Amino acid sequence: MLERYRFIKTMSKPLTLGKYSFGVGDRFAHQAKPQLQACLQAAAAGIDVIPVWNKSYREHAIVGSKPGSVRVAAEAAVSELQWTRPFHVDADHIRIDTVDSFIEASDFYTLDVADAIGRPADARDLQAFVDRYAELIARVNVPGIVEPFATTQSDIERIAGKYLSAVQEAGRLYRHIASLKGEDSFITEVSMDETDSPQTPAELLVILVAISDEGIPAQTIAPKFTGRFNKGVDYVGDIKQFEKEFNDDLAVIAYAIAKYDLPANLKLSIHSGSDKFSIYEPIRKALARTGAGIHVKTAGTNWLEELIGLAESGGPGLAMAKEIYGKAYDNIDDLCAPYATVIDIDRAGLPSKEEVQQWTAAQFTNALRHNPGCEAYNPNLRQLLHVGYKVAAKLGERYVNMLDACEPAIAKNVTENLYERHLQPLFIGR
Numbered sequence: 001m002l003e004r005y006r007f008i009k010t011m012s013k014p015l016t017l018g019k020y021s022f023g024v025g026d027r028f029a030h031q032a033k034p035q036l037q038a039c040l041q042a043a044a045a046g047i048d049v050i051p052v053w054n055k056s057y058r059e060h061a062i063v064g065s066k067p068g069s070v071r072v073a074a075e076a077a078v079s080e081l082q083w084t085r086p087f088h089v090d091a092d093h094i095r096i097d098t099v100d101s102f103i104e105a106s107d108f109y110t111l112d113v114a115d116a117i118g119r120p121a122d123a124r125d126l127q128a129f130v131d132r133y134a135e136l137i138a139r140v141n142v143p144g145i146v147e148p149f150a151t152t153q154s155d156i157e158r159i160a161g162k163y164l165s166a167v168q169e170a171g172r173l174y175r176h177i178a179s180l181k182g183e184d185s186f187i188t189e190v191s192m193d194e195t196d197s198p199q200t201p202a203e204l205l206v207i208l209v210a211i212s213d214e215g216i217p218a219q220t221i222a223p224k225f226t227g228r229f230n231k232g233v234d235y236v237g238d239i240k241q242f243e244k245e246f247n248d249d250l251a252v253i254a255y256a257i258a259k260y261d262l263p264a265n266l267k268l269s270i271h272s273g274s275d276k277f278s279i280y281e282p283i284r285k286a287l288a289r290t291g292a293g294i295h296v297k298t299a300g301t302n303w304l305e306e307l308i309g310l311a312e313s314g315g316p317g318l319a320m321a322k323e324i325y326g327k328a329y330d331n332i333d334d335l336c337a338p339y340a341t342v343i344d345i346d347r348a349g350l351p352s353k354e355e356v357q358q359w360t361a362a363q364f365t366n367a368l369r370h371n372p373g374c375e376a377y378n379p380n381l382r383q384l385l386h387v388g389y390k391v392a393a394k395l396g397e398r399y400v401n402m403l404d405a406c407e408p409a410i411a412k413n414v415t416e417n418l419y420e421r422h423l424q425p426l427f428i429g430r
């Protein structure tokens with residue numbers, strides 16, 4: 001199939017990400033329209049939320065799709081619903097060895113340099129960096145910070161020693177993309193979320209200074225936050241601690257923009273792993289208080305709404321939803337392996353596939369739908385199905401045809417989930 005892309009060329013002005021943006025992954029490229037419908041609802045409520053269709057190399061590899069398909073689906077939805085605001089296509093979590101297939105279709109690049117964290121930087125580079133930014137060795141007076149921090153020379157050497165190499169890697173990746181696309185034609189995110197330990201506000205400041213030093217016009221930065229961001233389920237951790245760190249990160253970013261010549265719209269990107277409902281309210285309050293923007297990425301939450309829609313449709317749709325659960329149950333080790341650090345499934349809490357075979361549509365959807373107040377809600381089943389999209393991908397045409405057959409129920413669930421459980425609590429409030 002000939003895929004044609006249209007980019008809005010901005011020769012003089014860099015392509016700029018709006019203040020509020022939301023990453024709507026769409027694994028099977030079927031939900032762009034109901035996803036966009038949720039953004040239209042937000043717009044009608046007075047809040048501009050820019051949709052970003054994100055899909056990682058890992059997801060493309062598992063589904064067997066090509067990056068161009070994301071743009072084709074997004075553009076079809078944009079034209080059908082007459083969306084006149086910007087939208088973007090995010091090459092999510094790309095690295096130097098995986099970026100090239102995303103050059104044509106994406107206008108947003110998430111440079112994943114988490115693997116380079118801790119890799120020793122060249123000793124001369126490190127020394128030169130510490131010398132150039134000697135002002136960091138001080139009690140840094142960041143306005144608005146909850147907990148001021150003082151950094152010594154050895155702190156800065158340690159932090160720069162840990163992150164400089166990763167930022168240099170981001171620089172190489174950024175320049176590679178810029179050489180192929182032109183530097184003002186895409187949005188850059190630097191992501192360090194898929195790593196073991198969270199970054200403190202002091203570390204975030206040093207990282208941002210290094211990003212500025214490297215000449216990367218990052219518009220979003222994805223640190224690793226405190227707590228567990230498991231796939232498909234709510235935040236697990238100390239919400240008060242998260243709130244404090246989040247507020248400090250906002251203060252650090254505002255400070256770094258003013259002092260280190262970073263893009264004025266630089267903002268945090270939260271790789272939510274979907275559905276971090278309990279931190280949405282602290283985030284909303286912080287944004288209201290500071291006027292800061294935010295990017296929140298989700299992906300799998302939409303695929304789970306597809307499953308809910310299939311089940312709700314009953315008959316063959318419900319049968320297929322059960323079939324997918326059964327196969328996911330049988331292949332749990334294989335499905336969980338790529339996501340080992342971001343799921344916590346208690347296998348004893350999973351219903352057997354024989355049991356699920358007997359379920360009604362309501363039993364299936366109540367167990368799966370992310371409604372923590374519902375007694376039948378089962379976070380173990382939800383996490384397993386969250387990583388189980390490979391099973392649906394293997395069903396190929398059968399799955400995709402079933403999506404078409406059950407479209408009304410799926411579309412309703414996709415829109416409702418995005419708007420009522422995500423956009424409204426994050427940007428509008430209850």
Ligand SMILES: [Zn+2]
Pocket residue numbers: 093191193194271
């Ligand atoms: Zn991520």
